[in-house]
Amino acid sequence: MGYLRNLSRRNFRVDNMNRTIYLPWGRIGRAYILPNDKYENKIRGVLAKIDGTMLALMIVLVGVGPVGFIIYFFPFYYLAKLFVVKHFIAGLQTASKKLTIQKYKEF
Numbered sequence: 001m002g003y004l005r006n007l008s009r010r011n012f013r014v015d016n017m018n019r020t021i022y023l024p025w026g027r028i029g030r031a032y033i034l035p036n037d038k039y040e041n042k043i044r045g046v047l048a049k050i051d052g053t054m055l056a057l058m059i060v061l062v063g064v065g066p067v068g069f070i071i072y073f074f075p076f077y078y079l080a081k082l083f084v085v086k087h088f089i090a091g092l093q094t095a096s097k098k099l100t101i102q103k104y105k106e107f
Contacts, residue, residue, distance in 0.1 A: 004048035004055075012040060021095055024085040031095035043088050050080050 013021045013031075020034040022043065034040050054077045061069045 004051045005044050007051055008044055008047045012044075015095070022089070022092070024089060032089050032092040033095055034092065039088075046084055046088075047081070050077070050084060 011023050011026065013023065015021050020037065020040050022032045022034050022040070023029070024032070034043075054073065057073055058070050061073070
């Protein structure tokens with residue numbers, strides 16, 4: 001699961017105060033301050049499971065039927081990620097400033 005855990009690496013940054021910041025929507029949207037490393041690992045694990053499940057479904061669908069079936073599973077994938085992200089960011093402290101694209105690259 002190392003590869004799948006690394007897919008979400010771009011969503012986590014460490015700020016200048018050595019706090020882990022979670023950017024669930026990447027460059028757009030709010031950034032959230034994570035309380036500890038355990039919480040970060042929990043988020044990474046769940047996101048890796050969702051990505052792994054989607055990858056397995058795509059492989060099965062390509063083997064069983066036409067490639068067009070994959071298109072129907074993308075909305076379920078994004079809905080699953082949306083619900084997981086909403087669950088994990090509930091109650092987290094937001095970072096004080098929104099990141100611009102330049103700050104995201106430097107961050």
